[in-house]
Amino acid sequence: MFASILVVFVSFASIAQSGTGVPPPPAPPPPPGLPIDGGIVALFIIALCYGVYKSYKISKQTA
Structure with missing residues (x-):
């Protein structure tokens, strides 16, 4: 009985494997090489200037 169960499980495992001679699917293209933080310094400077202005x-209004 145990040997029969092992034969069934081995057959399922061999069916689940990919066929021989079939190449794997091609890899996806690499992502673009653009940086995420491209303008973070300029944004920080603009935000700082706006904060000083506000x-x-x-302070000029309350005085």
Whole structure:
């Protein structure tokens, strides 16, 4: 009985394997080489200037 069960499981395992001589599917193309943080320094400088401008404007209003 045990040997019969092993034969059935081996047959399932051999069916699940890919066929011989079949090449694997081609690999996907590589992602583009663009950096994620391209303009982060410029954005930081603009945000800093805007913050200084807003704080100056608010301090001038209250004074």
